[in-house]
Amino acid sequence: GAEQPAETGSQAGDSGKFETLAVSNSDGVYKIMLNRPSKKNAINYQMYEEWGQALKEAAEDKNVVLAVVTGSGDYYCSGNDLGNFANIPPDGVKAMAEEGGRILERFISAFIEFPKPLIGLINGPAVGVSVTTLGLFDVVYATDRATFQTPFSNLGQSPEGCSSYIFPKLMGAAKASEILLFNKKITAVEACERNLVTEVFPDHAFKSETETRIQQYAKLPKMSLQMSKYPTREMEREMLHKVNKLECKVLVERWQSEECFQAIMNFFSRKG
């Protein structure tokens, strides 16, 4: 399943400015590949910013019909890079938490505001915020090697990505809570049954099957696609920004809590 970082296409413009992403832009498809494979594509602050910028670039480029997000290597994304919490001076926790909240809120906003079809190609395991944001995609294709887990309470934290609003709508609170509150890891097939994933492919066919579909979609009337997405998002836009703000506010408190501090210390000492 490992895939090499994408060649940037001939129309890619200055996408070489991204250090954490490999971006291509051709034939109407803007492809964002998370590109820190040695870190399982964990999202450091730079990647949050670059991913958000890439979405804006794809939104504004008139030649782009749809955007695709996938991961380089064996993982889709291992979630928030816990290195973001390392080396914080004791008197800097509050400032750091608030800055983290602003970065996260802006990142999620870029998904809420993305006006074109957004397609996830989940090429391997997905963790944390890379799972919760899938509720803001329009189509999510997964290899059968993919798994989905949001170990928030294990780390003393809480859900983001509008998942506390969207996940109960996808699968009901009874199934959403197992994932969002109780750290349950689910398979690609389970994620499909729970409406988080559109379709699951055998790993050997994943790349070819999904490329065929994406090429086909990119040939459809561009404005028709965009205007077909518009009312869906418009009816929920205000609600989504509201829940994004609330989730980030709760997380900023969490990041300053003793519970979260202890849980993350335990995580590092287990790894260490």
Add this chain to the structure above:
Amino acid sequence: GAEQPAETGSQAGDSGKFETLAVSNSDGVYKIMLNRPSKKNAINYQMYEEWGQALKEAAEDKNVVLAVVTGSGDYYCSGNDLGNFANIPPDGVKAMAEEGGRILERFISAFIEFPKPLIGLINGPAVGVSVTTLGLFDVVYATDRATFQTPFSNLGQSPEGCSSYIFPKLMGAAKASEILLFNKKITAVEACERNLVTEVFPDHAFKSETETRIQQYAKLPKMSLQMSKYPTREMEREMLHKVNKLECKVLVERWQSEECFQAIMNFFSRKG
């Protein structure tokens, strides 16, 4: 599966006034049969108006417990009659699009405001607006011969019938987008898994099984049924009218677009 146009019941009043529908009204069941089988029950402007009127008649008749919609012949309904777009003078496109928008908005409003249980008997393939409106039914029974497709972007258009709000609630955005944006045709069993359909019956048993259920339902306490539906619809009524208006506004723009013009021309030339 082909069914003859319904005899109008003895209590049918002046339902003979409908040219595009065969309507019966007896034993508490108001049955609307789409009745242009030679056109696969495609909805021309007259049928939009008559279908809406029939729903109003069923709503107001105190003897009616519930309403049923089905199709005459092999199709349930092939959607908007593209003949509605034929023979429009070049300088009349805007007026025609706006008139089409008003007709559609009024038609969908009749479903939103229908206060009694509304049961769909999907006797064969369903296309376009006859699929999207199913989200406004209370029960949908389908034969296993039925299929469901909304080829909006193929025709340069966009979803209606409140589907851009309701479909993501039924099956999640990841599965709704395949249908509403990317023209995916699904089977009756898939439509049931995606919560658009209540139950699927083998074609040979479809008529008898569904008639048994409907007769049973029509004997239940009338006001209890109506008041049981009331809070569900009341909580969403404002939202549904809002999305209906927005979808129609978007479609009126679509109908005047070059993309839509080209796509419909291609359709006619392929058929022609």
Add this chain to the structure above:
Amino acid sequence: GAEQPAETGSQAGDSGKFETLAVSNSDGVYKIMLNRPSKKNAINYQMYEEWGQALKEAAEDKNVVLAVVTGSGDYYCSGNDLGNFANIPPDGVKAMAEEGGRILERFISAFIEFPKPLIGLINGPAVGVSVTTLGLFDVVYATDRATFQTPFSNLGQSPEGCSSYIFPKLMGAAKASEILLFNKKITAVEACERNLVTEVFPDHAFKSETETRIQQYAKLPKMSLQMSKYPTREMEREMLHKVNKLECKVLVERWQSEECFQAIMNFFSRKG
């Protein structure tokens, strides 16, 4: 599957004050066992009040991480005790209906406002309001002996527990209406497919499997769990109170209707 009433734990405080419930409180788990097994745990007015009080106690006790609700004996709960409708003087129907509405609205409010994870252990058949309230739980585990039925229109009544808002979100209107309007009884597996139930266990393993999970959940960071639930509920809180009020208002009218009177008379005469 029959289970003895729970021993009250050493930290149980004055939970002995409940006559219709057996309550225990230890190791972070506040367990509410409906305890009228000879009446299949039917909810009389006293049980409505005590169940609501127990939820408040669990919410306020800082040592409580999560709450669990289950039934004593073979049933989870047979729903509203129709004895609540017995022996009402003809001139007292209105006052009685209004008092019933107030009790019900307060009871449902206690679920809406419950801030910690609420876990249902459905140990056997569930009927009426004990089914509809499951939409307000965070996790629902069921034995495969459990069934779920809301025979509202059979009794001339209408749904409560916010189910007219929540059930269509869980499973779509097409499947919700079969249950809420047309009295369909579903199995535990069907309830799981319809997102009302998280997971179904074989009856012989139900107790041990669910206890393992609950003990594990109760060890997670307490405030992280509570704050993970918070945005989900906060985004819907106003809507839930609104639908609760509306459902209770409709029911108060129903309880004074001839339809409901006749249906309940028929029920009692069938029972003899």
